[in-house]
Amino acid sequence: MEQADLIQIERDILQSLTDNFGEGIIGHKKSDGQLSIFFSSEIIFELAQFLKEDAAAGFDLLSDICGVDWIHRPEQRFELVYNFYSLGKNLRILMRTTIPDGPSPSILSIQPIYPGADWLEREVYDMLGITFEGHPDLRRIVTPDEFEGWPHRKDFPLTYEAPQFSFNKDNPPEIIK
Amino acid sequence: MGLEEKIPDSIILSTVDYLINWSRKSSMWPFGFGLACCAIEMISTFASHFDLARFGMEVMRPSPRQADLMIVSGRVSNKMAPVVKRLYDQMPNPKWVISMGACASCGGIFNNYAILQGVDRIIPVDIYIPGCPPRPEQLIDGIMKLHEKVMKESVRDGKEKRIQRVAGE
Numbered sequence: 001m002e003q004a005d006l007i008q009i010e011r012d013i014l015q016s017l018t019d020n021f022g023e024g025i026i027g028h029k030k031s032d033g034q035l036s037i038f039f040s041s042e043i044i045f046e047l048a049q050f051l052k053e054d055a056a057a058g059f060d061l062l063s064d065i066c067g068v069d070w071i072h073r074p075e076q077r078f079e080l081v082y083n084f085y086s087l088g089k090n091l092r093i094l095m096r097t098t099i100p101d102g103p104s105p106s107i108l109s110i111q112p113i114y115p116g117a118d119w120l121e122r123e124v125y126d127m128l129g130i131t132f133e134g135h136p137d138l139r140r141i142v143t144p145d146e147f148e149g150w151p152h153r154k155d156f157p158l159t160y161e162a163p164q165f166s167f168n169k170d171n172p173p174e175i176i177k
Numbered sequence: 178m179g180l181e182e183k184i185p186d187s188i189i190l191s192t193v194d195y196l197i198n199w200s201r202k203s204s205m206w207p208f209g210f211g212l213a214c215c216a217i218e219m220i221s222t223f224a225s226h227f228d229l230a231r232f233g234m235e236v237m238r239p240s241p242r243q244a245d246l247m248i249v250s251g252r253v254s255n256k257m258a259p260v261v262k263r264l265y266d267q268m269p270n271p272k273w274v275i276s277m278g279a280c281a282s283c284g285g286i287f288n289n290y291a292i293l294q295g296v297d298r299i300i301p302v303d304i305y306i307p308g309c310p311p312r313p314e315q316l317i318d319g320i321m322k323l324h325e326k327v328m329k330e331s332v333r334d335g336k337e338k339r340i341q342r343v344a345g346e
Contacts, residue, residue: 143291144256151290159288 009091010035016056021047036094041080041107044097048110051084051095059084059093062110065120067128071154077101078130082110099130106131109138127152194331201245201271202327203233208244208268210261212251215278218310219250227313232320241267246323249302250310252280253293265300273327275319276302279309 006014010030017037018025024043029036039047051059064083071077076098085092099105109132111117121132122141129150132138140147149156207229209219223229223237238244241264253261265274276296279285282305284294296302303326306319 142256147255147290149290156290 005030006035009089010093013057013091013093016054017047017050020050034092034094036081036096038096041097041099044110045108045113047095048082048113052113057086058088059086059091061085061087062114062116062120063092065117065124067124067130067152069128069152069154074101078105078128080107080124080130104131105129106133108133109135111135126150129153195328197332198328198330202324205234205245205273205324205327206236206238206243207234207246207248208239208241208264209237210247210249210251210264212249212253212257213280215250215281215310218313219248219277219316222313222316227317229317229320232317232324234320241265242269244268245271246273246275247300248275248277248316249281249296249300250277252278252285252287253296253299254291255293256291258293258299261296262299273303273323274300275304275306275323277306277308277316277319278311279307282307285309 014025014028014035014037021039021043024039024047026038026040028038051057061084062082063085064081066081066083068079068081069077070079078099078101080097080099082095082097083092084095097107099107107130109117109121111121111132111134118136119141121135122138124130125132125135125138126140126142127150139145143151209216209223211217211219221227223234234246241247245268247265247268249261265272274296276282280287280292281296282302284292286309288294293299297305304319304323306315308315311319
């Protein structure tokens with residue numbers, strides 16, 4: 001793992017992560033001044049505990065949990081990006097993990113450690129259908145309760161209905177899938 | 178008015194029609210249902226520069242029970258649609274609906290899973306005002322057209338029209 005463009009504090013954090021988790025940390029990448037660390041999804045709970053409680057890391061703010069749908073690679077279809085920020089060190093780090101495709105993709109919830117993950121995980125559940133085990137109240141948050149389907153997946157149809165104008169009244173365009 | 182159901186069909190009412198329609202259009206109280214960006218233009222129409230109070234809409238009642246005219250301004254999401262329908266049902270007759278803006282009329286630029294493609298899928302609409310957002314002058318023009326429409330109504334056939342309107346025709 002070449003570390004030419006990391007600053008010293010990022011190197012320290014990467015070093016302590018690989019010391020503690022070894023096989024769980026798969027790699028890292030720095031792009032546009034932002035460090036992303038790839039890890040495997042089984043260690044998420046211990047990783048979150050380590051990031052919060054360890055004095056050297058000290059990431060006390062979970063800014064965001066994003067989900068990405070890579071539909072062309074089913075064995076690593078969903079990518080979750082945890083956006084941690086350290087207030088004391090003014091350092092932001094992206095922890096990325098992948099979840100394979102299946103009837104019900106799932107990962108452990110980090111809500112007991114970071115209480116702010118409550119609604120963030122609900123949003124990922126609502127939009128991508130990833131179940132967070134151990135979440136106290138996992139239900140839809142932005143779409144209506146009776147909504148069926150996971151809207152931000154790539155195989156969810158994009159448009160509601162073809163807009164009809166007078167010039168295409170006789171052959172309306174198809175729904176974009 | 179309750180007298181609509183009691184008028185037999187054989188009576189011609191001209192001056193009474195005129196008076197009732199004039200009184201309805203001159204003091205139509207709006208229930209400004211401001212949902213999104215069009216609400217800003219609606220608010221500025223009620224403000225002092227483009228004054229709507231000079232058309233009789235002095236009082237903008239936040240309660241549907243006391244309002245005549247529902248101005249749906251802004252995009253209606255699928256989660257908000259039952260609320261809009263319920264508020265429309267709570268308005269007493271006679272009531273009119275203006276769909277203000279592109280999103281309320283036809284879904285606007287949002288052609289996706291979350292936005293209802295036009296509020297006329299759930300409630301009957303009298304006047305559609307295009308624009309994103311329509312300028313206050315356009316909103317006033319739409320209200321003027323609604324006033325003309327109200328003046329052409331009749332108390333005698335108002336009975337069927339009101340019932341048709343409530344039944345969601």
